Amino acid sequence: MTRLSAGGLIDRSRTLSFSFDGKSYTGHPGDTLASALLANGVRLVGRSFKYHRPRGIVTAGSEEPNALVELRSGARREPNTRATTIELFDALEATSQNRWPSLDVDLLSMNQLVSPFLGAGFYYKTFMWPAAFWEKVYEPMIRRAAGLGRAAEAADPDHYEKATHFCDVLVIGSGAAGLAAALAAGRSGARAVLTDEDFRLGGRLLSEQAEIDGRSAADFVARALAELSSLPNVRLMPRTTVFGAYDGGEFGAVEKVSDHLAVPAPFQPRQRLWRFIAKRSVLAAGAFDRPIVFPGNDRPGVMSALALATYATRFGVGAGPRAAGFTNNDHAVAALLDAAAAGVKLEAIADVREAVAPALAARAKALGVDLLTGSEVIATSGKCLSSVTVRTPKGVRTLSVEALGVSGGATPNVNLTCHQGGRPIWREDIAAFVPGALPVGMAVAGAAAGHLTLAESLADGTALGAAAAEDAGFAPVAAPAPVAGDAPNGLKAFWQVHAKGPAFVDQQNDVTAKDVALAHREGFRAVELLKRYTTMGMATDQGKTSNMAGLAIMAELTGKGIPQTGTTVFRPPYTPVALGVLAGHHRGVDFKPSRPTPTHQWAEEQGAVFVETGQWLRAAWFPKAGEDWQAAVNREVKATRESVGVIDVSTFGKIDLQGPDAGRLLDRVYINMFSTLGVGKARYGVMLREDGIVMDDGTTARLADDHYVMTTTTANAAKVFQHLEFCLQVLWPELDVCLASITEQWAQIAVSGPRSRDVLAKLVDGADVSNTGLPFMGALQTTVMGGVEARVFRLSFSGELGYEIAVPARHGDALMRAIMAAGAPYGITPYGVETLAVLRIEKGHVSGSELNGQTSARDLGLGRMASTKKDFIGRVMAGRPAFTDPDRPTFVGFRPVDRSARLKAGAHFLALGAAPTTENDEGYMTSVAYSPILGHSIGLGLLKRGPERIGETLRAYDPVRGGDIEVEVCSPHFVDPEGEKQRV
Amino acid sequence: MSDLFQSLSPARLLPAGHYGVQGITGVTAQVVTNLAAATLVARKGKTAALIAAATASGLPLVDAPKASSGAGLEAVGTGPGKWQVFSEGSSGAALRRRLEELATDLGAVTDQSDANLVLDICGPKAREALVKGVAVDLDPRAFQPGDAATTPVSHVGVTFWQRDNAPSYRFAVGNTFAPAFLRWLAASAAEYGFALSGTDRG
Amino acid sequence: MRITCPYCGARSSHEFAYLGDAAPTRPDPADPEAPDAFNAYVYERDNVAGVMDELWYHSGGCRRWLTVTRDTRTHAITAVRFTTMRFTGTEAAE
């Protein structure tokens, strides 16, 4: 046990139990999994990606490259979770990953033995012989060895949500700089948000032993938080990571609502996605403690100096029974001494500099810590660290320690400043990249800006928080910045110890200093090439702590200097984000809305089988007991053709057009004429895109001189509305037409079949619906069912005598029931979209499969509808040579030569005997149906010069379904070709 | 939250009842019935004249996303020169006639009384629940009684406006999208306790 | 990206549908050169790397077509107006 006897922000009065790799341990509230493991003396926690080398905990934050575990189990298993960010809860279950059979004995660590072969880029040079072996042997082997944790075993049982929050000032990070910024912004009255990914606000102040305004840092944090909590305009959001800075002041953030609980509380999400819309932002994300590359630096027990200090001071844990340090800066020396003061047995600090600050030297002496200046760690030993070898000016010394705190200085956390293309700028004096061009509205404070002292952070935060509030329109309240008196950290840039043995740059991806050298040798010198060739910085930590060293080593090799070498690009997310939270509520059946028709409930009662058509749910067929779908459809078709059938067609888009220019508009959007349509009449229209391709079709009726109602196909309702708005607002703003979508307002039900008039007659309140009173293509405004407003259109998609009756949506259900009652004597039969399709195919009407965005009106046999008396959208482009090419596939019908054979939509046409090649392809089948009327399969399709070839026999080639049958080209009008039935 | 409705059809309105945390009601939603509605769209170049005419008839229209009321009508701006007008207790046809009289040839009127499910959403946690889908700033500094917005919420287009400082909001949601909207609302409000009423109207 | 609709206020760009460059205007179909002119109108684009006027439709809001001035290199938006103004110049009140 390395739990220190006192101190830390943990609740020692309560004990939490948890397990790691099946073994039980205990910790306290306030612990992370990492601190609790360390407290229990567990140092080996994972294995590296490629060589499966033992890995320990190296940081105390989200930048952790090594300590990745599978958290929880079963459907809640979460691979690659950083032990350093897991807030300990009771009964927590964690498992090590990427090892077999066990963490301690991992057979794949044999990879290390062949590591001389496995240098950077080795894949590209090998596994090519024999060629066929790649997918079968090499790749599966690589895949099994690669990867890290395992995905969950089943659908994620937790739920997620998304929310938007608007604020004047968003402060990211709650350390000294962030607290000061939030205070300054909050006091001004601005709506401010203070976020931190940590579960406890305070940043490094939670582990630093500093004085602010003459009080302890802890006291400062407590007072600041108390004041911020008291301000109604300030929102404190711990456990909230801002992961991306997007255009226009939009930030993506994830709040871990329940991750610190075994399972979320009832009705609480696991996590919540926040989109912050911020007028101004202050990035106060601190800095990372960066490593020094030296042989043996990847041994469990070697960690960041600041992390070692944090474990001691914040968590009351000694990273090992005995520890040492390896540094190049005073800040780290001070932190290590804090750890010593907190009870860590710190043997010595090796520092590459000739001297450390005198005050620190004195403090070291007082604490009994050996300061080895001018020294470097050149080797380590033990599976987990047992000793380090230090090269001092006086000779080599070996220290027996279980922990080594290393610091190569501070790397400002500039990630979010780069998400919109900003490139960091090198600052020689602190040997670090600091933010360059910033996203609009962002300011950077504290260590993230390269202002590495506490005093600067506090001053920065105060000034930038006030400025941000002021920019957002709030008068800042003058208040002095809190004062702290710390010294600059006297860093000496130092990246790499030159000594023998593998020295790791990227510990998760096993990239060594040698790999960087190899990349250099092979010409992969640009940082981005270096990254991609070696995979440096591509692991789950994105090289937060490692990239700097890697590029410094490359800079040394090329002699170019670090600023010329540059950094790789930082991209969102700042830390990895669960896919579940990005999806939120929208999964399972809630992925997209389900739109019921007005008669949905009635259809359910009839036992309808439903089908998704876009977002709509429509009845597909209405099976009776013992019927399969085909039997049901056959029955529905026959009943409709022989007597009467009924279907809900409310899903069509319906648009109300009013105004003196409505007819003129329609003339321009449809290929045919509408301004001449008589009042009380409807007409079928076809509209094109400007490129001459058919966009949509439907019927439009004229209700009054200046009033039309248009129907669109179900699929194109929104698109057509947008198109009309475009015509009116952009193309011809002079036209005086008012549009309103009435899709939701009207339920529309089609009644078709020879007896449909009898049914209608019983519904209307006395209107004359005889063939003269309401002729074919007539439109009637009347009432039905005793006073319900209705519009009756005599249209026919089925080719039968037919009507579409529209009533306000609330009456849709009642209308359907009334129709059913009125039709009962004729055996009225409800039908679904399957039968609808059969009916229209029997009639040769085009539909979605023909209106596929690739066909012109001419292709569909509708060319003659186009008026020559006017311009319309698409007219000019439809005249292009390819569109008038006689060889162009044109709409026609098909039947199987062997009438018992089934046609298949999607089959291609080949001349009999022609080889199946692209050159011989003559078109394809667009739609098929079994016609119970004809007793065989029928099809529609597009065939080169189709109409000229009626009577010809062709091959319908359908190898994907094993079908290859002979078909006869015929007219697409299979039933009642003269269209007499609909006019009776 | 899907377990909340696992057994319920996504194509039907959620039944009235209490959802989520029991014993408290942070959010309530109540279906408003007996409400006629119509769109009123100004004809080309007639927006100002239409506003003047309506104002003269006691309905002070505003050409902005605002709700205004008068003469027993409530008008909500949904676009330039466009309003959704509501009238309690009248029929769709009656409302249409009234508006046609008021607008004469200055605007077009279309009955929409059956187009929307209209819901009053209020309660101490209404804002907290709504921000889980409404991407319009609802903070009192930015959105107050009389303010309106047309915007997608959880993939569903809605028009809503604030009615008072309770706060309460009135939402008009396309009928066929209403089941999806209510599923989202119930899921979002469940942690505060959610009471839904008026959906069992058949 | 946030687009400040002159009617609705600032909204996320995902509430809008995009059409593209606002510069091409529909040619006169009666012009003898119409085929060429339409080819240019329908297909050819400057595809500006920089500031351009483009057409967006507020499909999720007020259903207005807007002309948005935006820098395609930075996504910075400097102006948004109702599209009709470009043609008639008279509808400022709307």
Place this chain on the structure above:
Amino acid sequence: MSRYSVFSLIANALNGQKGWTPAWRDAVPKPSYDVIIVGGGGHGLATAYYLAKEHGIRNVAVLEKGHIGSGNAGRNTTIIRSNYLLPGNEPFYEWSMKLWEGLEQDLNYNAMVSQRGIINLYHSDGQRDAYARRGNAMRLAGADSELLDREQVKALCPFLDFDNSRFPIKGGLMQARAGTARHDAVVWGYARAADRLGVDIVQNCEVTGFIREGDAVVGVETNRGPIRAGKVGLAVAGSTSRLTKHLGLRLPIESHVLQAFVSEGLKPLVPGVITFGMGHFYVSQSDKGGLVFGGDIDGYNSYAQRGNLPVVEDVAEGGMALMPLIGRLRMLRSWGGLVDMSMDGSPIIDVGPLPGLFLNTAWNYGGFKATPASGWCFAWTIAKEEAHRFNAAFRLDRFRTGHVIDEKGVGAQPNLH
């Protein structure tokens, strides 16, 4: 420059990897070349390689403004497939597939071409028939395709949501020979192979204008000075209009941003490539274990090479709808590419439109799979000054004549393709 062989690998392992030399020379531009290819992406490098290899034209430079592969070649989701529908496209992409199949031996470079298959899921009968049409078209072009039913998909991808989904999976169109390739390695492999044939690969050389003689293009201006050339081929993907602007050309393309994503590394989960039929989501798993996934373009013209949050959410929604067990997996990184979207969604490889100029563009979000055939056909077109039959349909004037190749049928709106 050493050939990669078992021998060279062992020799280098024993000497501490000291024997390797640069994979390609960092060439300094000469004053003139027979052919200049602008753009050191996959297409540009492949073009140079095939010019040298197939046509003996070796006095060639590839000019790249950054480092090679820094464009879309280095940021795509690596799907290779030839499951196209239209006659103008399918034979070309199938030719590309064939070239992929022999690529590693040809280049002596392991580009990890991995034919683990692609499944395009369908969720309705209409979609099934559309896929049947496509599958049959593929067979006509000599490609492989299979139409799977629900049970067959389930057997291959049991982790998909078959039970609680909004749009049930009814089956899928599979191309077993499709798969992925290691994108960077494709770039490096072509660069190395082209370099060995004498091609100059010039990095950090940005073309800023053209040298003209009358109408003709006779060279380029660069940030490293003017370079003359017998022929100039443009293969700069999303940057094409930036260059053709100097020539007064307006093209039927728009530049858009397409985002892609990778998850943290995982043990094998997804066998091949899967595309969702009712949402914007497709996914495969890299050899390193990351789920590589993407969706729709952001939808507006952009040269910013980065996207926005709504599309990230849209893609995640598609992912969760399709495979809800990924809820707790994490997106590790997202990035964007500058794609050259065209008015019909299909590419342009053509002579002209000015003397001395050759165009290779309009790859939309799908030109990675085309890399070998694009290079091969562009080389042919440049060498012979006419199209090969594989790229015969990819003409610039097809818009004027109406011979568009619009797989999706959405028309002249690049952001919808």
